[in-house]
Amino acid sequence: MGKREEEKNGVPRGSSGWPFIGETLEFIACGYTSRPVTFMEKRKSLYGNVFKTHILGKAIIVSTDPDVNKVVLQNHGNVFIPCYPKSICELLGKSSILQMNGYVHKRVHAVIGVFLKSPQLKDRITRDIEKTVRLSLSTWMDKSRHVYLQDETKKITFEILVRVLLSIGPGEDMDFLKREFEEFIKGLICLPIKLPGTRLYKSLQSKEKLLKMVSQIVEERKMEMEKTEDKGFPNDVIDVLLRDAGESDGTHCLPLDFISGNIIEMMIPGEETVPTAMTVAVKFLTDNPTALARLVEENMELRKQKDFSCKEYSWKDYMSLPFTQNVISETLRLANIINAVWRKALKDVKIKDYLIPEGWCVLASFSSVHMDDINYENPYEFDPWRWDKTGAAVSSNTFTPFGGGQRLCPGLELSRLEISIFLHHLVTTCR
């Protein structure tokens, strides 16, 4: 289609920039400023809420419109598939939950979601999170050392993540997993060249080592499972995926290598996101003493109640502190940890009056929606009270830190619980 014909058919307006590089340089440059959404804002004012550009080697349609984003995320009829840079696709493999589509994706997404949201898991993991947070905080009291918040929170959340996924506790195995995983993810954004010595090659080697270790655990678990009758509540995501295989009619079993691969790939969305949210929450609170004071007050009240009754906390106690939940929502809105998702259209799709032609990529920008003054008054201000007016923010068209629709983050509630517990113990034990 020529440019004129494209526009006549409803392909959003926009510029393709320079030959080959398109508008990539400006896109990346804006990413390094304090306002990465400037790239979107500039084009939005020229062409409207949905526009066309050319970045990272691809012609792409960018949506900053909450309604268009919603349709893309809902993905009725499986017309939008994930679309990642080549290095990510190479490292994930085709049967990763992050890349899969259709029936198998729905099934895996559903069983993991049910497990991660279950009260049984939350009951159990609350004790683990408390223990890990308390232990970590106790080491911060040593005044002779600097505390690097992001490193510390990363240690806490990695420990929880590997417990939930494959029941590994602190020790040599966890250290190995952490080391190799860090090496593996270094290659997610790199040149897609797979020759000895290149970044991608090293990352693939680390994935091999991870797979070897995880496959062994999965195989042992499968053998144990075959021996025992009483299954009880699953211990971790390995159990969940193995049982799903066992309960089907045998023709649709999830293969063991599929399970091992997915356990590793599921660490990707969980590894950086939660510690980043914890770290920036502390930064926002440090800059806003009034919000911090209110948070301390609310959490001290809970602590006093608990000390008085000598009862342990339940996950519901942590999740029912309204101001703390507002702080978390506001942190997620402002931090835009996952600022957009990328999809590719498998056929022509018309949304509102826009045409997304078959084969084109769409970037559904969450940060543009979160930072738009039409949706949020003074969007650059950290204002947890704004959520009092709109009610508890779970997910809506204009609030999508965890995505939405078919691929809505299954770790949503677990993440909020981890952050709530972390903030509670931080503000009630440290100054």
Ligand code: HEM
């Ligand atoms: C603050 C923390 C987190 C944020 C902001 C976040 C955000 C997101 C977003 C935006 C998506 C959608 C991606 C897409 O549509 O392509 C997603 C998917 C996903 N997240 Fe999270 N996430 C967080 C924590 C976690 C944790 C702790 C876990 C694991 C326990 C997790 C596991 C997943 C998985 C497996 C998917 C893929 C779902 C699918 O494609 O069906 N996330 N996350």
